[in-house]
Structure formats: structure tokens, C-alpha cells
């Protein structure tokens with residue numbers, strides 16, 4: 403069966419993608435990706451969003467099976483990112499009479515992607531505007547920058563369903579069992595992380611609705627324990643510390659900076675630190691590193707000085723943090739340089755515009771290889787990290 407029931411009248415018609423190499427051009431997805439789409443069966447039938455163009459035919463087949471000969475009245479477009487919108491034209495070839503529902507910004511983007519002639523039958527909705535299907539009434543709530551400007555989510559009061567667009571999505575196809583939190587966090591921090599304020603605004607609206615089911619555009623339909631997922635979104639979007647622990651992220655060429663990072667990790671563990679995450683920035687997944695930096699409250703950045711700058715992987719990491727509004731954290735620095743160690747100054751300057759960053763008093767400055775004074779600095783840094 404190519405579709406499945408979410409409720410008696412809402413059917414899942416999405417697809418799994420195990421072919422994508424990098425999602426959104428940068429994220430590894432070892433368990434693939436799901437592009438979700440839903441059909442709401444009523445006097446008038448609505449299809450909620452489309453899928454990635456490579457799966458257009460499979461998705462259209464799912465819809466045809468779900469409709470069993472009926473025709474959809476509406477195609478609702480909540481988000482114009484191509485993993486959800488690229489099959490609009492294919493859909494309209496099969497169902498040319500369908501009315502495309504979106505907001506003013508949706509249709510500007512649709513014209514840019516597909517040209518002026520696409521979707522001649524359209525209904526432009528306003529924020530909090532509604533669409534009557536029969537027993538279902540859809541209410542559209544604009545969610546600009548969660549995570550594109552045209553994004554809107556949709557509430558169905560009949561079945562108490564929130565169609566949440568990219569909100570509450572995760573990496574991973576639906577035919578693979580895996581933990582929600584981990585891949586939802588990596589997805590959220592990576593893709594939506596910058597837009598915490600906008601997610602907070604959406605959560606405030608969601609709190610006023612009776613929501614029993616969340617239907618996102620990626621990841622599983624959420625039907626139970628919704629408080630857990632909403633709490634996670636609240637933590638992530640308010641940049642709160644999720645888990646106690648220290649992350650040590652290092653960039654080293656000849657292994658001396660690595661040794662210092664390892665020594666700090668061992669010292670912290672010996673002192674009873676609840677969690678120490680040690681990462682070689684050149685040899686680990688950048689999106690997981692960024693995810694963990696947001697997860698834990700304390701972060702030590704260890705880098706060589708490299709042509710008067712920091713090592714390129716550290717550079718990418720720092721940018722990955724600050725562009726996602728990294729804030730409310732305690733940071734420390736281990737720098738190394740053979741003739742003029744300036745990595746620490748560069749690391750600190752990267753956070754000049756970041757909110758509520760507390761720097762450890764101890765900075766470890768290594769000149770080529772660790773010496774006795776560095777050992778003492780590492781010890782002092784560990785003691786500081788263990789405080790409060």
C-alpha cells in the first residue's frame with residue numbers, strides 16, 4: 403500500500419529518499435530522507451505539499467491510490483523549498499483543475515521557480531485565513547523564516563492536526579527506525595538554528611491550539627507524547643543548554659594541540675565531569691559538531707595558528723556556530739603557534755557579536771608542544787569548567 407492513514411480522513415502519501423548524497427547540499431543523511439505529503443479527504447480534497455522532483459512519479463502514484471479515482475480540489479503549498487515544491491508542475495499536469503493555495507510570497511517564489519504560467523488557478527490566503535473543505539476547516543498560520551519567508555503551517559481543527567512544514571522535521575527516511583531526538587536536533591540546529599525567535603513565536607501560537615497530531619514535512623508523524631517534542635523545540639529555539647557537559651573541539655596538524663585537547667578531556671573525566679565530547683574538527687561530521695556545541699553548555703576551542711589565522715576546519719566550525727546565533731554558553735580557548743600564536747584572539751573575536759558568552763579566565767597558550775606550564779593551565783581550565 404502506497405499510502406497510510408494518519409486519521410480516518412488524512413492520508414500520508416509521502417516518499418522515502420535513499421539516493422540523496424547530501425541533503426540541502428551539505429548534510430550527510432545515512433538513513434536517507436523522507437519528503438512528506440498528505441491528502442485530506444473531504445467534500446473538497448486537499449493535497450498538502452509536494453515532494454522532491456526525483457520522486458514525483460512515486461508520489462503521484464501514492465496520491466492516485468489514496469484518491470481512488472477522485473480529483474483533488476486544492477494543492478496547499480506551505481513551503482517553496484524545492485524538496486517540497488519541485489513537483490508542483492508535475493502535479494498540475496495530472497490535475498490541471500486543482501487550485502493551488504499559498505500566500506502572496508509563495509506565489510512570487512513559485513513564479514521564480516516555474517515561470518509565470520504555473521498555477522493559473524490559485525487562492526491567495528492571508529495569515530489566519532481559512533479554507534473550508536467540508537468537515538475540515540484549514541487555518542493557515544504564517545511562520546516566516548521557519549525557515550524561509552513564505553513558510554506557513556496549517557491547523558485542522560476537525561482532527562486536531564498541525565501540519566508543521568519543516569518544523570518538527572528530522573533527517574532519516576521513514577522505513578528506518580532511529581531515535582527522534584538525535585537526528586531532529588541535528589536537523590533543527592543545522593537548518594533552522596538561526597531562527598530561534600521565529601520558532602518561539604510559532605510555538606506561542608501553537609500553544610493556543612488543541613494539537614493531538616503533528617504532521618511535519620520530514621520525519622515521522624508525531625502522535626504521542628507531543629510535550630516531549632515541543633519541549634525540545636522550546637529548548638533549541640531559546641538557545642538553552644540541553645545537556646550538562648563539555649565539548650572540546652580541536653584542530654591540529656602535528657598532534658600537539660590534539661594532545662592538549664585529549665589531556666583536558668582526561669582531566670575533566672577524572673574530576674567527574676558528567677559528559678565530555680572530544681572532536682577532531684577535520685575528521686568528524688561538521689553538522690554533528692555544531693549540533694553538540696548547541697547541546698552542551700560548555701565548549702573549549704583548541705586550534706593551531708595557521709598562516710596568522712585559525713585552522714580552516716576551526717574557521718568553518720566558528721562560522722557554523724555564529725551564523726546560527728550561538729549564545730548563552732561558556733567558552734574556553736587552547737591556542738597553539740610556533741612563532742606567533744594568535745588563534746585565541748581570532749577565536750574570541752569570532753564571538754564579538756554573540757549574546758551572553760562567558761569566557762573562562764584560563765586560556766592555554768602552547769608554543770609548538772606542551773610544557774609544564776601548559777599542564778598547569780589545563781588543570782586550571784578543567785577546574786574552572788567543573789565549577790557551576
Ligand SMILES: Cc1cc2nc3c(=O)[nH]c(=O)nc-3n(C[C@H](O)[C@H](O)[C@H](O)COP(=O)(O)O)c2cc1C
Nearest residue numbers: 654655656657658659707708709710739740741742
Ligand atoms: C601551513 C602552516 C602554517 C602555520 N602558520 C603559523 C602561523 O601563522 N603562526 C604560528 O605561530 N604558527 C604557525 N604554524 C605552526 C602551527 O601552529 C603548528 O602546527 C603548531 O605550533 C603545532 O601544533 P600541532 O602539532 O597541533 O599542529 C603553521 C603551521 C602550518 C603547517
